[in-house]
Amino acid sequence: MAATTNPFKPTAGRTPPLLIGRESVIEDFEEGLENGPGAPGRLMRVTGARGVGKTVLLTEFGRIAKARKWEVIDETASAGFTQRLLDRLTASSSTFSATIKPTITIPGLSASLGEARISPNIMPLTLREAIGARLDVLEKKKAGLLITIDEAQAAERDDIVAIATAVQHLIREDRNIAFVFAGLPSIASKWLNDEVLTFLRRAQPEQLGDIPLYAVRDALEDTFTQSGFTFEDKALSMAVDATEGYPFMIQLVGYHIWRLVNRHRDRSTSASEQDARDGISDALSRLGDTVHGPELDGLSAVDKTYLLAMAQDDGPSSTGAIAERMGKTINYANTYRTRLIEAQVIKDLGYGLVDFAIPYLREYLREHAAFIRLSTESQR
Numbered sequence: 001m002a003a004t005t006n007p008f009k010p011t012a013g014r015t016p017p018l019l020i021g022r023e024s025v026i027e028d029f030e031e032g033l034e035n036g037p038g039a040p041g042r043l044m045r046v047t048g049a050r051g052v053g054k055t056v057l058l059t060e061f062g063r064i065a066k067a068r069k070w071e072v073i074d075e076t077a078s079a080g081f082t083q084r085l086l087d088r089l090t091a092s093s094s095t096f097s098a099t100i101k102p103t104i105t106i107p108g109l110s111a112s113l114g115e116a117r118i119s120p121n122i123m124p125l126t127l128r129e130a131i132g133a134r135l136d137v138l139e140k141k142k143a144g145l146l147i148t149i150d151e152a153q154a155a156e157r158d159d160i161v162a163i164a165t166a167v168q169h170l171i172r173e174d175r176n177i178a179f180v181f182a183g184l185p186s187i188a189s190k191w192l193n194d195e196v197l198t199f200l201r202r203a204q205p206e207q208l209g210d211i212p213l214y215a216v217r218d219a220l221e222d223t224f225t226q227s228g229f230t231f232e233d234k235a236l237s238m239a240v241d242a243t244e245g246y247p248f249m250i251q252l253v254g255y256h257i258w259r260l261v262n263r264h265r266d267r268s269t270s271a272s273e274q275d276a277r278d279g280i281s282d283a284l285s286r287l288g289d290t291v292h293g294p295e296l297d298g299l300s301a302v303d304k305t306y307l308l309a310m311a312q313d314d315g316p317s318s319t320g321a322i323a324e325r326m327g328k329t330i331n332y333a334n335t336y337r338t339r340l341i342e343a344q345v346i347k348d349l350g351y352g353l354v355d356f357a358i359p360y361l362r363e364y365l366r367e368h369a370a371f372i373r374l375s376t377e378s379q380r
């Protein structure tokens with residue numbers, strides 16, 4: 001009997017039916033927990049383009065830590081996240097106020113710490129004390145604390161300084177803590193060159209990339225099998241190729257083909273070539289709405305002009321030709337090239353060549369060129 005709930009999860013942050021191709025980074029993390037304080041896997045930075053699976057990986061880390069009875073605190077690095085972190089720590093720890101109050105003297109702070117707004121200059125110490133107090137309790141039970149920070153590229157400097165300082169001290173004191181922060185590749189230029197934050201630079205780097213196609217094939221097939229569905233050979237190859245190994249696209253393609261098969265499951269439980277074609281086409285339009293559109297919205301007008309110039313080529317573009325199409329000097333164009341590489345929208349192939357780093361962005365740009373050009377003009 002075929003299932004009726006679609007197992008694929010083409011939604012940001014939703015754990016997929018199978019977490020494909022992340023065995024080695026998960027092993028690094030598990031080893032970190034295993035090997036105790038000071039192990040490299042306990043301080044990690046995860047980077048990768050949109051939709052590559054950073055949030056899902058953090059969730060998996062959390063699951064692993066919880067299975068070892070660790071406490072897990074997940075935060076997103078929007079403004080004021082250290083305050084939220086502090087609030088959560090104090091809410092979960094009744095021993096906290098007693099431990100911490102004598103060690104800090106803050107004029108005018110009479111409310112309980114959980115409600116007080118802590119000023120940036122004492123936040124590092126306050127946070128360190130709060131996490132330390134929580135660890136006192138956890139370590140008695142042979143447990144530890146995992147803190148994950150998602151969207152780290154969006155953090156404010158005060159917050160990052162506070163958390164980095166606090167964690168640095170706790171690691172130095174051999175406390176049972178693990179700290180993982182994840183974000184777009186731009187966190188490298190944004191945070192890692194900051195002198196106060198050299199500590200973060202020492203975090204074990206894990207760059208998430210595309211999933212090898214053979215693993216995608218196995219995962220698609222397995223997930224279908226579990227629903228009582230199968231793939232015709234050619235249909236499976238089409239589906240696998242269409243994903244280009246991009247995790248978000250794997251979910252989209254799986255989801256949309258599954259949906260079509262589920263509709264005709266009384267007739268046939270096998271995905272035909274036609275199902276694959278239609279499913280891929282549905283997946284692509286969703287990819288445009290959910291990835292390409294928002295990605296482009298976050299870029300400047302000149303960034304987009306650069307991309308439009310690239311989209312005129314069917315394959316890699318020469319940076320000289322792009323500058324010419326933009327009517328600018330190579331130096332000028334290179335500023336934008338660097339930014340777009342950092343944002344992992346394009347990739348450097350060497351020899352003066354660049355190519356798109358996001359699947360199907362070229363096609364999207366071509367299809368929407370007129371609209372994008374109009375909107376960049378109004379942006380200037």
Ligand SMILES: Nc1ncnc2c1ncn2[C@@H]1O[C@H](COP(=O)(O)OP(=O)(O)OP(=O)(O)O)[C@@H](O)[C@H]1O
Binds near residue numbers: 012
């Ligand atoms: N290893 C994986 N195998 C299969 N699917 C995955 C994998 N990682 C992520 N996905 C799927 O890809 C999509 C995007 O995942 P996620 O939201 O974690 O990406 P992200 O890197 O956090 O993106 P963003 O930068 O936009 O926050 C989700 O639908 C998720 O189910």
Ligand SMILES: [Mg+2]
Binds near residue numbers: 012013054055056150
């Ligand atoms: Mg995410």
